[in-house]
């Protein structure tokens with residue numbers, strides 16, 4: 270998949286949030302008033318693989334006059350993959366400099382909200398003069414509620430930062446499956462939560478949904494959960510950034526009439542339950558689970574009735590769909606055993622027990638069946654072998670008990686001086702060449718796999734079987 274097909278929109282000059290002097294200095298939106306004005310924070314959320322990093326990339330490379338600091342929350346034990354997917358933005362680039370980014374690695378942002386995120390923000394604020402806007406990208410499994418609430422109310426942060434809006438990126442191709450997925454008792458469906466909290470929704474990857482009718486049905490699924498959010502249909506997360514940055518969705522003046530009231534209401538419910546914030550006032554508390562469960566039944570039925578097939582150009586995997594012969598015959602049978610695909614019957618379902626949490630956290634218990642594993646390969650990988658393995662496990666679901674949501678990796682491909690980036694969302698995947706390996710960086714391959722019922726040893730065996738040394742010794 271290539272972002273380059275998309276035309277980057279013209280530069281947008283955003284209105285600064287307060288004061289005429291800010292509007293007249295878009296390159297330094299808060300110049301001269303840094304200490305007095307809190308830094309707006311946009312919280313970017315969305316389910317695994319929806320296009321959050323693509324949006325962050327887009328914001329970081331667009332011209333808008335803001336100097337942006339980024340906080341990334343990586344899901345998994347290995348840091349570095351997420352930030353390596355972000356652009357190496359030149360600090361001298363006109364109108365923009367990425368001054369800082371901080372990568373959080375300690376689990377899920379919504380569960381470490383009082384520690385890592387607050388600390389990260391406090392660290393950032395020591396360099397307050399270097400930026401005037403903050404983006405926080407949550408993991409695909411984060412509940413944005415507690416994060417938003419902490420940003421909005423945290424005494425330690427004081428008025429140094431202010432939550433500007435919650436932006437949720439949605440994968441148009443997969444969202445209804447994600448919404449319909451069963452969760453263990455008591456666990457939330459994160460995809461629903463993320464939509465419910467949104468001020469702005471990017472209904473992204475519209476190229477992977479065939480036909481406007483199918484897209485409208487997906488759109489209606491989102492409206493059924495959150496009628497107040499502004500929904501934009503996007504390709505590669507590109508849209509008018511004036512509708513995202515400095516939106517002011519949480520400004521008190523907009524709480525009563527503005528459509529973004531929904532986020533405030535939901536945060537109000539969170540906040541009051543944590544007892545750290547004033548009464549949310551006249552806001553009506555929404556019954557979020559009930560609102561979401563309406564969607565459950567209909568979206569599952571809709572999904573099972575088919576939500577449209579992908580278009581041929583969407584990805585190598587979509588092309589593969591139209592050439593089923595490619596996947597039949599020898600390679601699969603030959604590859605099964607040494608790619609860790611034998612012994613499938615030993616796969617056992619994981620416990621669906623939910624985590625024990627204080628009562629006020631009950632609204633965001635995670636699905637404990639979702640796991641992350643990081644696979645490693647010390648030797649260069651054979652690209653053809655790797656593709657065959659990915660075809661098998663993602664497309665042909667040769668590990669039927671495994672439910673792989675997301676893969677991303679930095680790969681050392683045999684014969685190439687460059688790193689390669691693997692991206693997979695559900696059954697679609699893509700491998701693109703990245704920059705040359707830095708001489709100081711050990712170029713071994715790392716692949717993060719997120720999903721349910723994963724057996725790390727089987728997956729690791731499959732990746733190891735793609736090492737060139739394995740092939741020559743076989």
Ligand SMILES: Nc1nc2c(ncn2[C@@H]2O[C@H](COP(=O)(O)OP(=O)(O)OP(=O)(O)O)[C@@H](O)[C@H]2O)c(=O)[nH]1
Pocket residue numbers: 270271315316317318319320321322323324408409438473474475476477503504505506583675677692693694699
């Ligand atoms: N076809 C298509 N692919 C897209 C689009 N937007 C993003 N992608 C691709 O989808 C994959 C996942 O995108 P990311 O931006 O990494 O998704 P993410 O939400 O940050 O993923 P996580 O951080 O793992 O939750 C990448 O390969 C992107 O290039 C789109 O509009 N159409």
